[in-house]
Each structure stands twice: as structure tokens, then as C-alpha cells.
Amino acid sequence: MGDERTDLKGMPLGELESFFRSRGKERYRARQVSRWLYQRGAEEFSVMTDLSRGFREEMEAVCRISAPPAEKGEISLDGTEKVLFRLEDGEGVESVLIPEGSRRTLCVSTQAGCALSCAFCATGALGFRRNMTSAEIIHQACHAARRLAGRQERLTNVVFMGMGEPLENVREVSRAIDILLAPCGFGLAGKRVTVSTVGIIPAMRELASRYPVSFAVSLNAAGEEVRSRLMPVNRKYPLRELVAAMREIPLQSGRKVTAEYVLLAGVNDSPGEARDLARLLSGARIKVNLIPFNPHDHGDFRPPPPSSVDRFRDILMAAGIQTITRDRRGADIRAACGQLRGVPAHPREHGGLRSGATASSKKG
Ligand code: SF4
Structure with a gap:
């Protein structure tokens, strides 16, 4: 029989307050426990030494703190770390920690598999398994923060x-965002939390109205036909409507929405496509991230030659659109965009790894 105690991990402050109130406890207990869960990464009540022993024992009897084990970890030659978590029902999901200057950015998973079948994505090829709970989502951040604390570093960004x-899992993602932004949670500023989406327009509008987080929207084409071929979701939320919705996202001064664009040789990397994209985004507070395709086992796509990437970037820049080419962080351990799969890959494919061998998938 499973553990039927209430899992406190993944509860934002408001829910912790309701939980403690329902058990006749003082409201401030919620803040205390929240700090232990999310700032100090407590995984058992016994370590919460500023709470009385009686309170801790009472809590232990009715609640628990879930902590899915980290089964495998890999460190890329560029310092990117990938971790595979084994969830309670056996599903595997991955997160990727990317060091960059003083930033420590964690890329978290929100679903086991994915139903949206983007043609270039290894996760999409897995199909949909299930939504992750807020406990499972936020645990990835707790685990990374603990590892970083061990080397006197801290988590600065979550994507x-x-x-x-x-x-597609907006309820649980919202709870996780509540925890990331709360002062008694991770205390991150909204601009340090980025939601990357293929553009589920109603959910994007809802989240943008509730949280001051950043958005990165996967466009990957400048026209409806190519985008529908690459991303079936385009039939439901067409590119033109999506870009219109991106233009309406409320932004603080100096901030922009990011358009992600995976460059696929011979598919969407032509100068004509770059000019169409420049026209589509003209005048909007949108910057473009160009991501040369990362080869993986699924699909027949090829990465573009560096000359096409430069030409594409130059056309956008000439049109006044801020454009950066994202490097392939963690490509040697399949932690790069579109490569997360949550299943083991063949160890021989991972020269230069310090431990383990897993593969994975990420949004493009
Ligand atoms: S790119 Fe994102 S939305 Fe598309 S299949 Fe992959 S994980 Fe799903």
C-alpha cells in the first residue's frame, strides 16, 4: 500500500497555511515549514530543529516530504549537469543544470513524455505518459539547490x-511558480523564471496575467505551412494568432518576450524564411534565440551549416531584431534542446562523461 500521508512538497504557502489551519496549528507554521522545504531542502521533519519535537512528531504522523531519487547524473565537458529522477510510479524525467558565468540555471521537466509531437523533438517521440505534480516539478529545483549549496553556490534561474x-500542465506549473517566486520559497525574481511554450495561447495569457515571469515561445517557422508540419499544435494555435498574443504579454520596461527558433537545414533556415520572420516580428518587443538543431536518434533533420546560421542571424539583426545564437550546452550528454528523453542511452555515445549515461529531451 502506498504512503497515504499528505505530501507537503509542492504546496505553495497558501496551501500550507490551509493545511496547518485545518489541523488547528498557527499560521506562522506554514512559513517556517516552507523555508525548511524550499530554502534548506529538508527531506524529513527530524532536521527542522527550530520546531518543537512534539510538533515534528505530530507532523510526521500525518504528512511526508516526497523526494524522488536522482538515479543518474552526468556532467558535460562544458559543465552542464543532467540528472535523471525516478518518480514513484517508475517514470523517468530529467533536469539540466547549466552554469554560465555567475548564473546557475536549472531547466526543469513538467511532463513525463509529451503529447504534442513536434517533429524535431526526442521527447515528442516518446508520446505522452503523464503530467508531473508540483511536488515532482519543484523537487528538481530543491535537489539542484542542495547540490549547489554544497559548493557554496545558489540557484539563480529556473526555466x-x-x-x-x-x-499543458498549467495547474501544477502554477503551483511550482508560486513556490519559486515566494520570499519563503525560492525567492526568485519573476525575470529569473522562464516558461518555455509552443504557444498554448489561452494558458499563456492566463499565466502572463498572474505572474511576472518571462516567456520563451517556440516559433521555429515564419509561415503557417512549415510550422504546422514541424509542430502539429500550429493547427490549433496558428502562428499569426500566437505572435499577436506574444505582442500582448505585459512586460516590465526593458524586457522582451523570447522567440525560440530551432534551425533545421533545408527546412526553415533560408534567407527568405529569415526575411518573413523579420516581417512577422516587426515592431514587437520580441527577441530571437536561434538554436542550431541538435542531432538525436529521432527524425531525419540535420543541423544547418554555420554559414546559414550566421546569414539568418544577420538578416534579423539588419531588420532591427535582437538575435542571439544559443550554443549547444550539454550536447555531449544529450542535455541540449530537443534531446531529453528520460531513458538510458547507450554509454558509448557519451564520451567525456564523468558518470552514468542517460539521454533526454527538451523544448526547442
Ligand atoms: S518541443 Fe516541447 S512541446 Fe514539442 S514535443 Fe518536444 S517537449 Fe513536447
């Missing part, structure tokens, strides 16, 4: 860009 489409 919802791992396995799955976060806006």
Missing part, C-alpha cells in the same frame, strides 16, 4: 524548458 509542454 520550464525540460520534458513536456508546461502550459
Whole structure:
């Protein structure tokens, strides 16, 4: 029989307050426990030493703190770390920690598998398994923060860009965002939390109205036909409507929405496509991230030659659109965009790894 005690992990402050109130406890207990869960990464009540022994024992009897084990970890030659978590029902999901200067950015998964079948994505090829709970989502951040604390570092940014489409799991993702932004949670500023989406327009609008988080929207084409071929979701939420919705996202001064664009040789990397994209985004507070395709086992796509990437970027820049080419962080351990799968890959494919061998998938 499973553990039927209430899992406190994944509860935002408001829910912790309701839980403690329902058990006749003082409201401030919620803040205390929240700090232990999310700032100190407590995985058992016995370590919460500023709470009385009686309170801790009472809590232990009725609640628990879930902590799915990290089964495998890999460190890329560029310092990117990938971790495979084994969830309670046996599903495997991955997160990726990316060091960059003083930033420590964690890319988290929100679904086991994904239903949206983007043609270039390894996660999409897995099919949909299930939505992750807020406990499972936030545990990835707790685990990373604990590892970083061990080397006197801290988690500075979180991107919802791992396995799955976060806006297909908006309820649990919202709870996780509540925890990331709360001062008694991770205390991150909204601009340090990014939701990456293929553009589920109603959910994007809802989240944008509730949280000051950043958005990265996967466009990957400048026209409806190519985008529908690459991303079937385009039939439901067409590119033109999506870009219109991106233009309406409320933004603080100096901030922009990011358009992600995976460049696929011979598919969407032509100068004509770049000019169409420049026209589509003209005048909008949108910047473009160009991501040369990362080869993986699924699909017949090829990465573009560096000259096409440069030409594409130059056309956008000439049109006044801020454009950066994202490097392939963690490509040697399949932690790069579109590569997360949550299943073991063949160890021989991972030269230069320090431990383990897993593969995975991420939004493009
Ligand atoms: S790119 Fe994102 S939305 Fe598309 S199949 Fe992959 S995980 Fe799903």
C-alpha cells in the first residue's frame, strides 16, 4: 500500500497555511515549514530543529516530504549537469543544470513524455505518459539547490524548458511558480523564471496575467505551412494568432518576450524564411534565440551549416531584431534542446562523461 500521508512538497504557502489551519496549528507554521522545504531542502521533519519535537512528531504522523531519487547524473565537458529522477510510479524525467558565468540555471521537466509531437523533438517521440505534480516539478529545483549549496553556490534561474509542454500542465506549473517566486520559497525574481511554450495561447495569457515571469515561445517557422508540419499544435494555435498574443504579454520596461527558433537545414533556415520572420516580428518587443538543431536518434533533420546560421542571424539583426545564437550546452550528454528523453542511452555515445549515461529531451 502506498504512503497515504499528505505530501507537503509542492504546496505553495497558501496551501500550507490551509493545511496547518485545518489541523488547528498557527499560521506562522506554514512559513517556517516552507523555508525548511524550499530554502534548506529538508527531506524529513527530524532536521527542522527550530520546531518543537512534539510538533515534528505530530507532523510526521500525518504528512511526508516526497523526494524522488536522482538515479543518474552526468556532467558535460562544458559543465552542464543532467540528472535523471525516478518518480514513484517508475517514470523517468530529467533536469539540466547549466552554469554560465555567475548564473546557475536549472531547466526543469513538467511532463513525463509529451503529447504534442513536434517533429524535431526526442521527447515528442516518446508520446505522452503523464503530467508531473508540483511536488515532482519543484523537487528538481530543491535537489539542484542542495547540490549547489554544497559548493557554496545558489540557484539563480529556473526555466520550464525540460520534458513536456508546461502550459499543458498549467495547474501544477502554477503551483511550482508560486513556490519559486515566494520570499519563503525560492525567492526568485519573476525575470529569473522562464516558461518555455509552443504557444498554448489561452494558458499563456492566463499565466502572463498572474505572474511576472518571462516567456520563451517556440516559433521555429515564419509561415503557417512549415510550422504546422514541424509542430502539429500550429493547427490549433496558428502562428499569426500566437505572435499577436506574444505582442500582448505585459512586460516590465526593458524586457522582451523570447522567440525560440530551432534551425533545421533545408527546412526553415533560408534567407527568405529569415526575411518573413523579420516581417512577422516587426515592431514587437520580441527577441530571437536561434538554436542550431541538435542531432538525436529521432527524425531525419540535420543541423544547418554555420554559414546559414550566421546569414539568418544577420538578416534579423539588419531588420532591427535582437538575435542571439544559443550554443549547444550539454550536447555531449544529450542535455541540449530537443534531446531529453528520460531513458538510458547507450554509454558509448557519451564520451567525456564523468558518470552514468542517460539521454533526454527538451523544448526547442
Ligand atoms: S518541443 Fe516541447 S512541446 Fe514539442 S514535443 Fe518536444 S517537449 Fe513536447
